[in-house]
Amino acid sequence: MELRQLRYFVAIVDHGSLSRAARVLHIAQPALTQQIKQLEDELSAQLLHRSAQGVIATDAGKIFYEHAQAILKQVIDARSAVAQSTDKPTGTVALGIPQSVSGILALPLLTAMRARYPDISLQLTEELTGNLIEQLKTGRINLAVLFDDGQLGSFAVTPLAEEEMMFITRSGSQYATARRSVTFARAAKAKLILPGMQHGVRPRIESVARAAGIALENVIEISSVTIMKSAILADIGATILPVAPLLPEIKRGEMTAYSISGEKMSRTLALCASRNIPLTTAAAAVERLVLDVTDELCRSGAWLHARILARPEA
Secondary structure: OOEEEEEEEEHHHHHHOHHHHHHOOOOOOOOHHHHHHHHHHHHHOOOOEEEEEEEOOOHHHHHHHHHHHHHHHHHHHHHHHHOOOOOOOOEEEEEEEHHHHHHHEEEEEEEHHHHHHHEEEEEEEEEEEHHHHHHHHHHOEEEEEEEEEOOOOOEEEEEEEEEEEEEEOOOOOOOOOOOOOOEHHHHHOEEEEEEEOOOOOHHHHHHHHHHHHOOOEEEEEEOOOOHHOOOOHHOOHHHHEEEEEHHHHHHHHOEEEEEOOOOOOEEEEEEEEEEOOOHHHHHHHHHHHHHHHHHHHHOOOOOOOEEEEOOOOO
């Protein structure tokens, strides 16, 4: 198996056509077809399905595609690590951020990147936590902001921040209360709009409910932050979340956030990297910058109801 075969295969899947991939790769189509045939023979699996509409990956091809992308990225990172200067890092760094954190962190991070490291190309990807974990394991991304639920032992973990989780309703909602705080038992009686179990906050909420002997029976499961906002504003239900993903609506007075009394409801965020794949100089620079930006957002109060977590000495 050769690197060029991986590049050829990825190009075919990306373009959905042998002829288009051949033109991009500047290789004759028969030669491209032969290389893919050799790859399939070596793997003893059909990787591509050819039809009149184009070329798509088979189930085996989809699995191989993910690994091929990760391998090619690591090759690029290795070359970049050798070539770049520690004084002026360059290269491409892929950072994954959960949907519920991107609204507060992404723009300040991009602004700081442009000012401090203009020669680094930062690729931000917004995903559910479970997807980010898989991408980090396979090397498709260099770093990821993840929810620390005690199951991150396979990664190099740096604590970022702890966010208070709150009961959030539409202002004037049927689920609203005159008090500034509610008990978890009171919040659990509302029709709750919560993300799916693959999302970092949901297992935490379920754990608190089990410990309190409370069954969450009126749950509407929505993992899209945009759809969740619309549902809350339509007063279909309330939610239990950190304020970060709903901060614009809270600041405009469209939603109201209530502290949850009697139970410690919070989530912990960590910046994670692979233990097996060394960070490039550029990725290490982005790692430091994420910590700096997070600290500034917490200190300034821009990241509402979040506090900086202690970190090990460097």
